[in-house]
Amino acid sequence: MNKFSFFKKVIFLSLMLCVGGFAAEDQLFGMTPEMSKLIAPYIEKARATFPAVKKKYIAGDYVREKRQLDVQIELTDKNGDREMVFIVVTQCLGNRFQGIIVNDIQLLKEYKNGDTLSFSQDQVKNWVVVDSKGNEEGNFVGKAIEAFDSGIVGVFFEGVFKKGKFEFKYQDAQSAKYQNSIDGIVSQDIIAEITKRLKASYEKKLREGQKFEEGKPFYTYGIYDFRTGEVKR
Template sequence: MSRLVRVIFVLAVLCVCGHAAEDQFFRMNADIEKLIAPYIEKARATFPAVKKKYIAGDYVREKRVLDVQINLVDKDGTKEMVFVFVTQCLGNRFQGIVTNEIELLKEYKKGDTVSFTQDQVKNWVVVDSQGNEEGNYVGKAIEAFDSGIVGVFFEGVFRKGKFEFKYQDAKSAKYQNSIDGIVSQETIAELAKQLKALFEKKRREGQKFEEGKPFFTYGIYDFRTGEIKP
Protein backbone atom coordinates (compact mmCIF):
# COMPACT_ATOMS: atom_id res chain seq x y z
CA MET A 1 0.00 0.00 0.00
CA SER A 2 1.48 3.38 -0.98
CA ARG A 3 2.07 6.08 1.62
CA LEU A 4 -0.59 8.33 0.02
CA VAL A 5 -3.23 5.59 -0.12
CA ARG A 6 -2.40 4.63 3.47
CA VAL A 7 -2.85 8.25 4.63
CA ILE A 8 -6.25 8.47 2.90
CA PHE A 9 -7.31 5.13 4.37
CA VAL A 10 -6.25 6.03 7.91
CA LEU A 11 -7.94 9.41 7.78
CA ALA A 12 -11.15 7.79 6.53
CA VAL A 13 -11.07 5.38 9.44
CA LEU A 14 -10.44 8.13 11.97
CA CYS A 15 -13.22 10.37 10.64
CA VAL A 16 -15.89 7.74 11.27
CA CYS A 17 -18.06 8.82 14.16
CA GLY A 18 -17.81 6.56 17.19
CA HIS A 19 -21.55 5.91 17.08
CA ALA A 20 -21.01 3.96 13.87
CA ALA A 21 -19.97 1.13 16.15
CA GLU A 22 -23.51 0.88 17.46
CA ASP A 23 -24.63 -1.33 14.57
CA GLN A 24 -21.85 -3.84 15.26
CA PHE A 25 -22.73 -4.75 18.84
CA PHE A 26 -25.43 -7.23 17.94
CA ARG A 27 -22.83 -9.24 16.01
CA MET A 28 -20.46 -9.64 18.95
CA ASN A 29 -18.69 -12.93 19.46
CA ALA A 30 -16.32 -14.30 22.12
CA ASP A 31 -13.28 -12.58 20.56
CA ILE A 32 -14.97 -9.17 20.53
CA GLU A 33 -16.27 -9.61 24.07
CA LYS A 34 -12.74 -10.41 25.22
CA LEU A 35 -11.40 -7.39 23.31
CA ILE A 36 -13.81 -4.89 24.85
CA ALA A 37 -13.66 -6.20 28.43
CA PRO A 38 -10.86 -3.84 29.56
CA TYR A 39 -12.55 -0.90 27.86
CA ILE A 40 -15.81 -1.61 29.65
CA GLU A 41 -13.84 -1.53 32.90
CA LYS A 42 -12.23 1.75 31.87
CA ALA A 43 -15.63 3.24 31.04
CA ARG A 44 -17.02 2.15 34.39
CA ALA A 45 -14.00 3.49 36.26
CA THR A 46 -14.28 6.92 34.61
CA PHE A 47 -18.09 7.18 34.68
CA PRO A 48 -18.43 8.60 38.25
CA ALA A 49 -16.64 11.80 37.16
CA VAL A 50 -18.90 11.99 34.09
CA LYS A 51 -21.99 11.50 36.27
CA LYS A 52 -20.83 14.30 38.58
CA LYS A 53 -20.51 16.71 35.64
CA TYR A 54 -23.91 15.62 34.30
CA ILE A 55 -25.61 16.29 37.63
CA ALA A 56 -23.86 19.67 37.92
CA GLY A 57 -25.28 20.68 34.54
CA ASP A 58 -21.86 21.08 32.93
CA TYR A 59 -22.85 19.28 29.73
CA VAL A 60 -25.95 21.44 29.28
CA ARG A 61 -23.83 24.57 29.61
CA GLU A 62 -21.30 23.13 27.18
CA LYS A 63 -24.10 22.16 24.77
CA ARG A 64 -23.05 18.53 24.91
CA VAL A 65 -25.12 15.42 25.57
CA LEU A 66 -24.42 12.21 27.46
CA ASP A 67 -25.15 8.78 25.98
CA VAL A 68 -24.40 5.49 27.69
CA GLN A 69 -24.48 1.89 26.55
CA ILE A 70 -26.32 -0.76 28.51
CA ASN A 71 -27.60 -4.26 27.86
CA LEU A 72 -31.33 -4.60 27.31
CA VAL A 73 -32.78 -8.08 27.72
CA ASP A 74 -36.01 -9.62 26.40
CA LYS A 75 -38.04 -12.02 28.53
CA ASP A 76 -36.60 -14.95 26.56
CA GLY A 77 -33.05 -13.91 27.53
CA THR A 78 -32.07 -12.28 24.24
CA LYS A 79 -29.54 -9.53 25.00
CA GLU A 80 -28.39 -6.52 23.03
CA MET A 81 -26.12 -3.59 23.90
CA VAL A 82 -27.74 -0.28 22.95
CA PHE A 83 -27.04 3.44 23.18
CA VAL A 84 -29.26 5.42 25.55
CA PHE A 85 -29.49 9.22 25.67
CA VAL A 86 -29.51 10.10 29.37
CA THR A 87 -32.42 12.34 30.38
CA GLN A 88 -32.44 11.97 34.15
CA CYS A 89 -30.22 10.89 37.04
CA LEU A 90 -31.44 10.26 40.58
CA GLY A 91 -28.69 8.80 42.72
CA ASN A 92 -27.63 5.58 41.03
CA ARG A 93 -30.76 5.34 38.92
CA PHE A 94 -31.03 6.76 35.42
CA GLN A 95 -33.64 7.26 32.75
CA GLY A 96 -33.03 7.70 29.05
CA ILE A 97 -34.16 7.16 25.47
CA VAL A 98 -32.89 4.37 23.19
CA THR A 99 -31.12 6.12 20.30
CA ASN A 100 -30.16 3.32 17.89
CA GLU A 101 -32.14 0.84 15.84
CA ILE A 102 -32.75 -2.46 17.62
CA GLU A 103 -31.49 -5.54 15.77
CA LEU A 104 -32.25 -8.53 18.02
CA LEU A 105 -34.75 -7.54 20.68
CA LYS A 106 -38.48 -7.80 20.12
CA GLU A 107 -39.62 -6.00 23.27
CA TYR A 108 -37.70 -2.75 22.67
CA LYS A 109 -37.39 -0.25 19.84
CA LYS A 110 -35.61 3.00 19.04
CA GLY A 111 -37.19 5.88 20.96
CA ASP A 112 -38.28 3.79 23.95
CA THR A 113 -37.76 5.29 27.40
CA VAL A 114 -35.82 2.93 29.66
CA SER A 115 -34.65 2.98 33.27
CA PHE A 116 -31.36 1.50 34.45
CA THR A 117 -28.85 1.60 37.29
CA GLN A 118 -25.25 2.80 37.26
CA ASP A 119 -23.86 -0.73 37.49
CA GLN A 120 -25.50 -1.50 34.13
CA VAL A 121 -23.41 1.13 32.30
CA LYS A 122 -20.84 -0.49 30.00
CA ASN A 123 -19.75 2.54 27.99
CA TRP A 124 -20.30 6.30 27.89
CA VAL A 125 -19.83 9.03 25.33
CA VAL A 126 -20.26 12.80 25.59
CA VAL A 127 -20.95 14.43 22.21
CA ASP A 128 -21.15 18.03 21.04
CA SER A 129 -23.19 19.44 18.15
CA GLN A 130 -20.30 18.85 15.74
CA GLY A 131 -20.08 15.15 16.59
CA ASN A 132 -16.84 15.48 18.58
CA GLU A 133 -16.66 12.78 21.21
CA GLU A 134 -15.26 12.32 24.68
CA GLY A 135 -15.13 8.76 25.99
CA ASN A 136 -16.70 5.97 23.91
CA TYR A 137 -13.78 3.66 24.69
CA VAL A 138 -15.74 0.52 23.79
CA GLY A 139 -16.93 1.88 20.45
CA LYS A 140 -13.46 3.10 19.54
CA ALA A 141 -11.92 -0.26 20.40
CA ILE A 142 -14.39 -2.12 18.18
CA GLU A 143 -13.81 0.29 15.28
CA ALA A 144 -10.04 -0.03 15.68
CA PHE A 145 -10.26 -3.82 15.77
CA ASP A 146 -12.54 -3.80 12.73
CA SER A 147 -10.23 -1.53 10.69
CA GLY A 148 -7.06 -3.28 11.87
CA ILE A 149 -4.80 -0.23 11.86
CA VAL A 150 -5.17 3.24 13.32
CA GLY A 151 -3.17 6.42 12.96
CA VAL A 152 -1.54 7.96 16.02
CA PHE A 153 -1.00 11.68 15.35
CA PHE A 154 1.78 13.88 16.68
CA GLU A 155 2.91 17.48 16.53
CA GLY A 156 6.61 17.64 15.82
CA VAL A 157 9.07 20.49 16.19
CA PHE A 158 12.78 20.86 15.44
CA ARG A 159 14.44 23.00 18.07
CA LYS A 160 18.12 23.47 18.99
CA GLY A 161 19.23 20.53 16.91
CA LYS A 162 16.67 18.08 18.32
CA PHE A 163 13.23 16.79 17.37
CA GLU A 164 10.38 16.65 19.85
CA PHE A 165 7.03 14.91 19.25
CA LYS A 166 3.84 15.49 21.22
CA TYR A 167 0.82 13.20 20.91
CA GLN A 168 -2.20 15.07 19.55
CA ASP A 169 -5.22 14.12 21.62
CA ALA A 170 -8.69 15.42 20.81
CA LYS A 171 -8.27 18.42 23.12
CA SER A 172 -5.11 19.69 21.44
CA ALA A 173 -5.63 18.49 17.86
CA LYS A 174 -7.47 20.42 15.17
CA TYR A 175 -9.32 17.25 14.21
CA GLN A 176 -11.24 14.60 16.13
CA ASN A 177 -8.80 11.97 17.37
CA SER A 178 -10.71 8.72 17.66
CA ILE A 179 -8.00 6.72 19.44
CA ASP A 180 -7.97 8.67 22.70
CA GLY A 181 -8.09 6.21 25.56
CA ILE A 182 -7.59 3.03 23.56
CA VAL A 183 -3.89 3.22 22.68
CA SER A 184 -1.60 2.91 25.70
CA GLN A 185 0.80 5.59 26.84
CA GLU A 186 3.63 3.08 26.34
CA THR A 187 2.67 2.65 22.68
CA ILE A 188 2.44 6.41 22.19
CA ALA A 189 5.86 6.91 23.78
CA GLU A 190 7.43 4.20 21.62
CA LEU A 191 5.95 5.70 18.45
CA ALA A 192 7.29 9.14 19.43
CA LYS A 193 10.73 7.55 19.89
CA GLN A 194 10.58 5.88 16.48
CA LEU A 195 9.39 9.07 14.78
CA LYS A 196 12.29 10.94 16.35
CA ALA A 197 14.75 8.41 14.92
CA LEU A 198 13.05 8.58 11.51
CA PHE A 199 13.19 12.38 11.28
CA GLU A 200 16.77 12.49 12.54
CA LYS A 201 17.62 10.14 9.67
CA LYS A 202 15.80 12.43 7.21
CA ARG A 203 17.80 15.39 8.49
CA ARG A 204 21.08 13.52 8.10
CA GLU A 205 20.05 12.73 4.53
CA GLY A 206 19.68 16.43 3.79
CA GLN A 207 16.02 17.28 4.48
CA LYS A 208 15.65 20.77 5.95
CA PHE A 209 13.46 21.63 8.93
CA GLU A 210 12.61 25.17 10.04
CA GLU A 211 13.73 25.98 13.56
CA GLY A 212 10.83 26.04 16.02
CA LYS A 213 8.09 25.61 13.39
CA PRO A 214 5.56 22.88 14.31
CA PHE A 215 4.64 20.19 11.78
CA PHE A 216 2.28 17.24 11.96
CA THR A 217 2.93 13.57 11.36
CA TYR A 218 1.63 10.19 12.46
CA GLY A 219 2.56 6.62 13.24
CA ILE A 220 0.67 3.39 12.54
CA TYR A 221 -0.62 1.07 15.27
CA ASP A 222 -1.98 -2.37 14.35
CA PHE A 223 -4.73 -2.91 16.89
CA ARG A 224 -4.86 -6.65 16.27
CA THR A 225 -1.16 -7.52 16.41
CA GLY A 226 0.23 -4.63 18.47
CA GLU A 227 2.78 -3.80 15.75
CA ILE A 228 3.76 -0.14 15.49
CA LYS A 229 5.72 1.77 12.88
CA PRO A 230 6.31 5.43 11.99
Protein backbone atom coordinates in the same frame (compact mmCIF):
# COMPACT_ATOMS: atom_id res chain seq x y z
CA MET B 1 -10.06 23.90 6.66
CA ASN B 2 -6.56 24.44 8.04
CA LYS B 3 -3.50 22.56 6.84
CA PHE B 4 -3.34 20.33 9.90
CA SER B 5 -6.94 19.14 9.68
CA PHE B 6 -6.68 18.49 5.92
CA PHE B 7 -3.49 16.47 6.45
CA LYS B 8 -5.12 14.36 9.11
CA LYS B 9 -8.25 13.71 7.07
CA VAL B 10 -6.27 12.53 4.06
CA ILE B 11 -4.10 10.17 6.08
CA PHE B 12 -7.00 8.77 8.06
CA LEU B 13 -8.93 8.02 4.90
CA SER B 14 -5.93 6.25 3.45
CA LEU B 15 -5.74 4.13 6.61
CA MET B 16 -9.48 3.47 6.52
CA LEU B 17 -9.91 4.62 10.07
CA CYS B 18 -13.17 6.06 11.28
CA VAL B 19 -12.97 6.10 15.05
CA GLY B 20 -15.62 8.13 16.83
CA GLY B 21 -18.60 9.64 15.04
CA PHE B 22 -22.14 9.79 16.33
CA ALA B 23 -22.57 7.69 19.42
CA ALA B 24 -25.80 6.04 18.33
CA GLU B 25 -24.02 4.39 15.41
CA ASP B 26 -21.80 2.27 17.70
CA GLN B 27 -23.81 -0.88 18.41
CA LEU B 28 -22.89 -4.20 19.98
CA PHE B 29 -24.62 -7.40 18.94
CA GLY B 30 -23.48 -10.78 17.64
CA MET B 31 -19.93 -10.18 18.85
CA THR B 32 -17.18 -12.75 18.42
CA PRO B 33 -15.31 -14.03 21.49
CA GLU B 34 -12.20 -12.27 20.17
CA MET B 35 -13.90 -8.89 20.08
CA SER B 36 -15.61 -9.45 23.43
CA LYS B 37 -12.19 -10.08 24.98
CA LEU B 38 -10.75 -7.01 23.26
CA ILE B 39 -13.40 -4.58 24.54
CA ALA B 40 -13.44 -5.87 28.13
CA PRO B 41 -10.75 -3.43 29.39
CA TYR B 42 -12.52 -0.53 27.69
CA ILE B 43 -15.77 -1.40 29.43
CA GLU B 44 -13.84 -1.33 32.72
CA LYS B 45 -12.30 2.01 31.76
CA ALA B 46 -15.75 3.43 30.97
CA ARG B 47 -17.09 2.24 34.31
CA ALA B 48 -14.10 3.61 36.22
CA THR B 49 -14.43 7.07 34.65
CA PHE B 50 -18.23 7.27 34.76
CA PRO B 51 -18.59 8.63 38.34
CA ALA B 52 -16.82 11.86 37.31
CA VAL B 53 -19.07 12.10 34.25
CA LYS B 54 -22.15 11.54 36.39
CA LYS B 55 -21.03 14.33 38.74
CA LYS B 56 -20.77 16.77 35.83
CA TYR B 57 -24.17 15.68 34.52
CA ILE B 58 -25.82 16.29 37.90
CA ALA B 59 -24.10 19.69 38.15
CA GLY B 60 -25.64 20.70 34.81
CA ASP B 61 -22.31 21.15 33.04
CA TYR B 62 -23.38 19.34 29.89
CA VAL B 63 -26.58 21.36 29.57
CA ARG B 64 -24.56 24.57 29.78
CA GLU B 65 -22.12 23.20 27.21
CA LYS B 66 -25.02 22.15 24.93
CA ARG B 67 -23.87 18.56 25.00
CA GLN B 68 -25.72 15.40 25.93
CA LEU B 69 -24.75 12.31 27.91
CA ASP B 70 -25.37 8.94 26.27
CA VAL B 71 -24.64 5.60 27.91
CA GLN B 72 -24.62 2.04 26.62
CA ILE B 73 -26.30 -0.72 28.60
CA GLU B 74 -27.01 -4.32 27.72
CA LEU B 75 -30.65 -5.34 27.27
CA THR B 76 -32.00 -8.90 27.16
CA ASP B 77 -35.33 -10.10 25.76
CA LYS B 78 -37.43 -13.12 26.72
CA ASN B 79 -35.64 -15.27 24.12
CA GLY B 80 -32.29 -14.59 25.76
CA ASP B 81 -31.01 -12.38 22.94
CA ARG B 82 -28.71 -9.63 24.16
CA GLU B 83 -27.77 -6.29 22.68
CA MET B 84 -26.03 -3.17 23.93
CA VAL B 85 -27.97 -0.02 23.09
CA PHE B 86 -27.32 3.69 23.46
CA ILE B 87 -29.55 5.67 25.78
CA VAL B 88 -29.58 9.45 26.12
CA VAL B 89 -29.75 10.21 29.84
CA THR B 90 -32.69 12.40 30.83
CA GLN B 91 -32.67 12.01 34.63
CA CYS B 92 -30.41 10.84 37.44
CA LEU B 93 -31.54 10.07 40.98
CA GLY B 94 -28.74 8.56 43.02
CA ASN B 95 -27.68 5.41 41.20
CA ARG B 96 -30.87 5.22 39.15
CA PHE B 97 -31.17 6.75 35.71
CA GLN B 98 -33.87 7.33 33.14
CA GLY B 99 -33.30 7.79 29.45
CA ILE B 100 -34.45 7.24 25.88
CA ILE B 101 -33.09 4.65 23.42
CA VAL B 102 -31.44 6.55 20.57
CA ASN B 103 -30.39 3.83 18.13
CA ASP B 104 -32.26 1.28 16.05
CA ILE B 105 -32.52 -2.14 17.70
CA GLN B 106 -31.18 -5.04 15.65
CA LEU B 107 -32.03 -8.18 17.65
CA LEU B 108 -34.47 -7.42 20.43
CA LYS B 109 -38.18 -7.52 19.67
CA GLU B 110 -39.32 -5.96 22.94
CA TYR B 111 -37.48 -2.65 22.51
CA LYS B 112 -37.33 0.07 19.89
CA ASN B 113 -35.73 3.42 19.18
CA GLY B 114 -37.49 6.08 21.27
CA ASP B 115 -38.46 3.83 24.20
CA THR B 116 -38.00 5.28 27.69
CA LEU B 117 -36.09 3.08 30.13
CA SER B 118 -35.04 3.12 33.76
CA PHE B 119 -31.71 1.52 34.64
CA SER B 120 -29.05 1.43 37.35
CA GLN B 121 -25.48 2.73 37.29
CA ASP B 122 -24.01 -0.78 37.47
CA GLN B 123 -25.60 -1.52 34.07
CA VAL B 124 -23.53 1.16 32.33
CA LYS B 125 -20.83 -0.34 30.08
CA ASN B 126 -19.89 2.69 28.00
CA TRP B 127 -20.49 6.44 28.00
CA VAL B 128 -20.08 9.29 25.56
CA VAL B 129 -20.68 13.01 25.86
CA VAL B 130 -21.59 14.31 22.42
CA ASP B 131 -22.55 17.63 20.82
CA SER B 132 -24.88 18.31 17.88
CA LYS B 133 -22.01 17.89 15.39
CA GLY B 134 -21.04 14.47 16.70
CA ASN B 135 -17.86 15.57 18.50
CA GLU B 136 -17.27 13.08 21.29
CA GLU B 137 -15.73 12.70 24.70
CA GLY B 138 -15.38 9.16 25.99
CA ASN B 139 -16.88 6.31 23.92
CA PHE B 140 -13.90 4.07 24.67
CA VAL B 141 -15.80 0.92 23.71
CA GLY B 142 -17.03 2.34 20.39
CA LYS B 143 -13.56 3.58 19.49
CA ALA B 144 -12.02 0.20 20.31
CA ILE B 145 -14.55 -1.65 18.14
CA GLU B 146 -13.97 0.62 15.16
CA ALA B 147 -10.19 0.47 15.61
CA PHE B 148 -10.45 -3.33 15.74
CA ASP B 149 -12.51 -3.34 12.53
CA SER B 150 -9.97 -1.06 10.84
CA GLY B 151 -7.01 -3.06 12.12
CA ILE B 152 -4.39 -0.44 11.41
CA VAL B 153 -4.80 3.03 12.93
CA GLY B 154 -2.88 6.28 12.67
CA VAL B 155 -1.44 7.99 15.75
CA PHE B 156 -0.72 11.67 15.07
CA PHE B 157 1.99 13.96 16.39
CA GLU B 158 3.16 17.54 16.10
CA GLY B 159 6.90 17.69 15.55
CA VAL B 160 9.38 20.53 15.83
CA PHE B 161 13.10 20.79 15.10
CA LYS B 162 14.77 22.95 17.75
CA LYS B 163 18.44 23.41 18.61
CA GLY B 164 19.45 20.36 16.63
CA LYS B 165 16.88 18.04 18.20
CA PHE B 166 13.42 16.77 17.29
CA GLU B 167 10.53 16.92 19.71
CA PHE B 168 7.18 15.20 19.13
CA LYS B 169 3.89 15.85 20.89
CA TYR B 170 0.94 13.46 20.70
CA GLN B 171 -1.94 15.22 18.94
CA ASP B 172 -4.92 12.86 18.78
CA ALA B 173 -6.62 14.49 21.74
CA GLN B 174 -7.10 17.51 19.47
CA SER B 175 -8.35 15.47 16.53
CA ALA B 176 -11.58 14.52 18.34
CA LYS B 177 -13.25 17.52 16.71
CA TYR B 178 -12.70 15.82 13.35
CA GLN B 179 -14.30 12.56 14.58
CA ASN B 180 -11.04 10.67 14.10
CA SER B 181 -9.78 10.49 17.64
CA ILE B 182 -8.24 7.33 19.08
CA ASP B 183 -7.62 9.14 22.33
CA GLY B 184 -8.07 6.88 25.34
CA ILE B 185 -7.69 3.56 23.52
CA VAL B 186 -3.99 3.66 22.64
CA SER B 187 -1.76 3.31 25.71
CA GLN B 188 0.93 5.72 26.82
CA ASP B 189 3.48 2.95 26.27
CA ILE B 190 2.49 2.73 22.59
CA ILE B 191 2.60 6.51 22.23
CA ALA B 192 6.07 6.51 23.79
CA GLU B 193 7.27 3.76 21.43
CA ILE B 194 5.98 5.61 18.37
CA THR B 195 7.62 8.82 19.62
CA LYS B 196 10.93 6.97 19.92
CA ARG B 197 10.63 5.59 16.39
CA LEU B 198 9.68 8.95 14.92
CA LYS B 199 12.73 10.58 16.50
CA ALA B 200 14.99 7.89 15.04
CA SER B 201 13.37 8.26 11.62
CA TYR B 202 13.68 12.03 11.49
CA GLU B 203 17.22 12.00 12.83
CA LYS B 204 18.09 9.70 9.94
CA LYS B 205 16.46 12.11 7.48
CA LEU B 206 18.54 14.92 8.98
CA ARG B 207 21.74 12.93 8.58
CA GLU B 208 20.78 12.21 4.96
CA GLY B 209 20.64 15.93 4.25
CA GLN B 210 16.93 16.79 4.61
CA LYS B 211 16.42 20.35 5.89
CA PHE B 212 14.07 21.31 8.70
CA GLU B 213 13.14 24.87 9.59
CA GLU B 214 14.13 25.83 13.12
CA GLY B 215 11.14 26.02 15.46
CA LYS B 216 8.49 25.50 12.75
CA PRO B 217 5.91 22.80 13.64
CA PHE B 218 5.23 19.95 11.24
CA TYR B 219 2.83 17.03 11.46
CA THR B 220 3.50 13.34 11.20
CA TYR B 221 2.08 10.02 12.37
CA GLY B 222 2.86 6.49 13.47
CA ILE B 223 0.98 3.36 12.44
CA TYR B 224 -0.35 0.94 15.03
CA ASP B 225 -1.94 -2.48 14.47
CA PHE B 226 -4.77 -2.45 16.97
CA ARG B 227 -5.42 -6.19 16.62
CA THR B 228 -1.88 -7.44 17.17
CA GLY B 229 -0.56 -4.60 19.33
CA GLU B 230 2.36 -4.08 16.96
CA VAL B 231 3.79 -0.67 16.11
CA LYS B 232 4.28 -0.60 12.32
CA ARG B 233 6.01 2.76 12.14
